[in-house]
Every structure is written in C-alpha cells, then in structure tokens.
Amino acid sequence: xxxxxxxxxxxxxxxxxxxxxxxxxxxxxxxxxxxxxxxxxxxxxxxxxxxxxxxxxxxxxxxxxxxxxxxxxxxxxxxxxxxxxxxxxxxxxxxxxxxxxxxxxxxxxxxxxxxxxxxxxxxxxxxxxxxxxxxxxxxxxxxxxxxxxxxxxxxxxxxxxxxxxxxxxxxxxxxxxxxxxxxxxxxxxxxxxxxxxxxxxxxxxxxxxxxxx
Numbered sequence: 235x236x237x238x239x240x241x242x243x244x245x246x247x248x249x250x251x252x253x254x255x256x257x258x259x260x261x262x263x264x265x266x267x268x269x270x271x272x273x274x275x276x277x278x279x280x281x282x283x284x285x286x287x288x289x290x291x292x293x294x295x296x297x298x299x300x301x302x303x304x305x306x307x308x309x310x311x312x313x314x315x316x317x318x319x320x321x322x323x324x325x326x327x328x329x330x331x332x333x334x335x336x337x338x339x340x341x342x343x344x345x346x347x348x349x350x351x352x353x354x355x356x357x358x359x360x361x362x363x364x365x366x367x368x369x370x371x372x373x374x375x376x377x378x379x380x381x382x383x384x385x386x387x388x389x390x391x392x393x394x395x396x397x398x399x400x401x402x403x404x405x406x407x408x409x410x411x412x413x414x415x416x417x418x419x420x421x422x423x424x425x426x427x428x429x430x431x432x433x434x435x436x437x438x439x440x441x442x443x444x445x446x447x
Contacts, residue, residue, distance in 0.1 A: 254333040257438055260447040261334065261370065264436060272435040280360055280367075282353065284345045285338040288328045291320075293345055302338045303331045304368035306430040308421055309343070310379025320344075321380035326387040327372050330438070340364060343380075362433055371434035373427075375419040376442045384440040393443040415441035 283296045305327045346357040383390035396407040439446040
C-alpha cells in the first residue's frame with residue numbers, strides 16, 4: 235500500500251531512475267557491438283587514483299581494474315567545499331551511477347585533494363587517462379553550476395514537452411535536436427569539458443529536456 239502513497243518528490247525520483255532502464259540497454263548494446271571502439275582492452279596504471287564510493291559516500295583508493303563512472307559538469311562561480319555537502323549534480327550522478335549497476339564515481343572536486351598543490355597537478359596530468367578509461371561519463375549539459383543537477387533525476391526538473399488536446403487526441407511537440415541543446419549549453423563553452431567529452435568513449439548526456447547516449 236505504501237508504494238501507492240509516494241510523495242511527489244519520491245515519485246519524481248523513482249520515475250527518473252526508471253528511465254535509466256533505457257540507458258542500460260544502450261550500455262549493453264555498446265558493450266556487445268562496439269568492442270573495438272569503446273570497450274577497454276587495457277587498464278592504465280593511474281597513480282594515487284581515488285574514487286567516490288556511492289554506497290559508503292567516502293573517497294577511497296580505486297580498486298584494481300575499477301569500473302568507474304566519471305562526471306563532467308560546470309563548477310560554477312562559487313563551488314561548495316567538498317567537506318560541507320555533496321552538490322546537487324553529484325547527488326544525482328551518484329543515483330544514476332547506482333541505477334546503472336556501478337558503484338564508483340569519479341568527480342574532480344571530491345576525488346582530487348584540492349588543498350594539495352602537488353596532488354592537484356599530478357591528477358590534472360592524468361585526467362586524459364581517467365576519462366578515456368572510464369566505463370561511462372555522465373555529462374551535465376545544463377545549468378550554470380553544480381547546484382542545478384541532472385534533469386529527471388532526484389526531483390531535478392526536466393522541461394516538459396508541450397501538449398495540445400484536440401478532439402480527444404493528444405498532440406506532442408517534438409523535442410529539439412540533441413546536438414542543438416548541447417551546443418547551446420554553458421557546459422559546451424568550457425575547455426576542460428571539451429577535453430572530457432572528446433576523450434570519453436561512452437557519454438550519457440543530460441540536457442534540459444532529454445537524455446542522450
């Protein structure tokens with residue numbers, strides 16, 4: 235009975251994660267059919283590489299041959315201290331990571347020691363390996379900072395398609411081309427995110443109105 239008494243917030247969250255089933259089919263198809271293009275055949279040795287454990291919410295040394303999801307997003311003008319709280323885009327990325335069957339997420343702000351200049355430099359030098367060896371890269375091509383989140387996940391709003399009822403029939407407007415939504419995003423204006431996009435073999439892109447693979 236409790237399932238039918240879900241709050242609007244929980245219902246929105248459940249519907250968002252339910253849609254990740256489609257993303258699972260995309261990933262499965264890619265793994266089966268894109269072996270030469272997308273499946274990693276070698277694992278680079280990343281030194282002092284840490285990941286975020288989505289179950290314990292702790293930053294831990296990456297296990298050997300770690301299947302890690304990476305996050306690409308905009309920091310924004312005023313980034314929250316990693317010790318204070320997980321920003322909305324990270325919270326949503328954790329939910330997506332787990333819904334897709336992964337446990338480890340790499341986020342630059344929390345997986346790189348921002349107070350250690352040497353560690354910061356070292357990790358930046360190997361970011362090409364991090365993104366090119368990620369099992370999947372989640373891209374937040376929406377909003378102007380980390381507090382916007384991923385549309386459709388954990389109550390983060392998604393722009394609804396316009397509908398019109400005429401003679402008991404419902405008509406839906408088409409969605410904008412995915413490439414157009416990405417090109418118009420603030421995420422698309424950053425040099426760092428360009429590198430992350432180019433190097434990632436698999437990209438799950440969240441725009442304001444849809445999810446693209």
